[in-house]
Amino acid sequence: MIDASLRRSADVDLTDEQQDFVRSVRDYCSREFPPDRLATITSRYEDLHSDEVAQQMAGLGWYGLTIDESYGGSGGTFLDAALFLEETAHGRAPIGGYGVTLIVVGAINRFGDEEQKRDLLGRVTQGGGLAIAMSEPESGSDVASLKTSAAREDGTWVLNGSKMWCSYAHKASHILIVCRTERTGNPHEGISMIFVPRDADGLTITPISTLGGKETNELHLEDCRVPADALLGAEGGGWTQLMAGLNNERVILGATALGLAQRAFDDALAYAKERRQFGRPIGSFQAIQHKFAQLATDLAQARLLVRWVARMTDDDPNRMLPQEASMVKLACTELAKRCALEGMQVMGGYGYATEYPMERYLRAAVVTTIYGGTSEIQKNIIAKTLGL
Numbered sequence: 602m603i604d605a606s607l608r609r610s611a612d613v614d615l616t617d618e619q620q621d622f623v624r625s626v627r628d629y630c631s632r633e634f635p636p637d638r639l640a641t642i643t644s645r646y647e648d649l650h651s652d653e654v655a656q657q658m659a660g661l662g663w664y665g666l667t668i669d670e671s672y673g674g675s676g677g678t679f680l681d682a683a684l685f686l687e688e689t690a691h692g693r694a695p696i697g698g699y700g701v702t703l704i705v706v707g708a709i710n711r712f713g714d715e716e717q718k719r720d721l722l723g724r725v726t727q728g729g730g731l732a733i734a735m736s737e738p739e740s741g742s743d744v745a746s747l748k749t750s751a752a753r754e755d756g757t758w759v760l761n762g763s764k765m766w767c768s769y770a771h772k773a774s775h776i777l778i779v780c781r782t783e784r785t786g787n788p789h790e791g792i793s794m795i796f797v798p799r800d801a802d803g804l805t806i807t808p809i810s811t812l813g814g815k816e817t818n819e820l821h822l823e824d825c826r827v828p829a830d831a832l833l834g835a836e837g838g839g840w841t842q843l844m845a846g847l848n849n850e851r852v853i854l855g856a857t858a859l860g861l862a863q864r865a866f867d868d869a870l871a872y873a874k875e876r877r878q879f880g881r882p883i884g885s886f887q888a889i890q891h892k893f894a895q896l897a898t899d900l901a902q903a904r905l906l907v908r909w910v911a912r913m914t915d916d917d918p919n920r921m922l923p924q925e926a927s928m929v930k931l932a933c934t935e936l937a938k939r940c941a942l943e944g945m946q947v948m949g950g951y952g953y954a955t956e957y958p959m960e961r962y963l964r965a966a967v968v969t970t971i972y973g974g975t976s977e978i979q980k981n982i983i984a985k986t987l988g989l
């Protein structure tokens with residue numbers, strides 16, 4: 602079962618090279634992150650992103666997967682990135698900040714100027730992190746209601762406002778602030794994207810305590826000044842730029858959730874084969890077998906969905922796939938939650954104990970249906986594409 606992601610049924614046409622790549626990432630993760638070592642690297646799972654591990658992976662050419670070779674990357678496909686995210690999530694690699702970094706890399710690939718590509722993409726290929734701040738205390742699902750402002754002053758941008766939930770801002774070299782540079786009657790107009798270095802004067806980063814440990818932050822910008830060339834893409838074109846990144850963002854979050862789902866499934870399955878009650882393995886009870894049969898089916902479907910949308914994105918990076926990308930996010934994140942919940946049920950009291958990782962998988966899974974657009978919002982989008 603450990604090879605589920607390479608089985609023929611889920612792998613219509615991964616090339617030999619892609620299969621070798623998946624195996625190398627898998628071998629690396631199982632070698633590098635045995636439970637004791639992982640507990641040490643992550644300070645007992647409080648800090649799920651290690652700069653050292655990110656740099657080591659960068660050394661292997663894996664951090665710059667979606668970055669062009671001319672900027673130091675490996676020039677891989679988006680499907681390669683989806684495979685990598687699934688495997689590293691499955692292998693519990695402590696690179697929690699990579700997904701959000703990849704989301705920002707996508708925006709730079711699409712809209713960055715030469716200097717931004719050289720500098721920021723170059724940092725990522727060395728294992729550096731980037732973050733993005735859209736959400737605000739009063740602007741969550743309704744992203745276009747954001748209020749953080751940026752005004753031009755003496756050849757600089759001056760930013761003011763508050764941001765919520767900025768993941769891995771505390772580890773990023775730069776944070777992409779989505780802000781308002783003009784107010785018109787239309788909330789989708791006048792939005793821009795501006796890079797602010799983590800150590801900029803006027804930027805305060807405060808950690809938010811969550812079920813997942815040290816992952817996300819509140820930001821305050823008070824007369825925070827950055828050079829005019831910190832603008833990404835077009836002034837006032839931020840909404841269109843955000844929309845252009847949605848395929849990427851949803852596949853990135855979906856592939857990561859899929860890896861987590863498969864992990865919870867694999868651990869629970871191994872347990873069900875070993876744990877004995879009433880003189881037989883619990884996996885011999887039909888009630889338990891049916892859980893696994895259903896989840897295995899759902900995992901295969903979710904994997905096909907991720908790879909299908911990743912491939913379509915590779916074929917035409919400019920094609921908008923609102924329905925398909927939202928299906929990926931919805932299916933994979935809801936499945937991660939279900940796999941972890943069912944995994945806990947299968948493991949009984951041991952699933953609930955912190956001695957076993959299942960309770961951590963559940964804590965990691967529950968947030969996946971909230972961030973990057975909640976499941977309700979994904980359903981709204983899918984319904985809209987159906988003409989409702």
Ligand SMILES: Cc1cc2nc3c(=O)[nH]c(=O)nc-3n(C[C@H](O)[C@H](O)[C@H](O)COP(=O)(O)OP(=O)(O)OC[C@H]3O[C@@H](n4cnc5c(N)ncnc54)[C@H](O)[C@@H]3O)c2cc1C
Nearest residue numbers: 733734735736741742766767768817971972973974975977
């Ligand atoms: C751990 C974590 C990390 C995050 N990382 C980032 C990040 O790096 N950058 C960033 O910008 N943001 C980030 N977010 C923010 C995340 O994207 C938002 O939390 C999410 O979009 C929901 O916004 P909200 O929490 O304000 O909930 P709300 O928008 O207030 O929604 C509350 C509830 O109402 C429902 N709801 C709202 N509107 C509708 C509607 N129209 N139809 C049906 N139901 C609706 C929602 O589905 C939800 O159930 C992160 C959040 C978390 C928890």
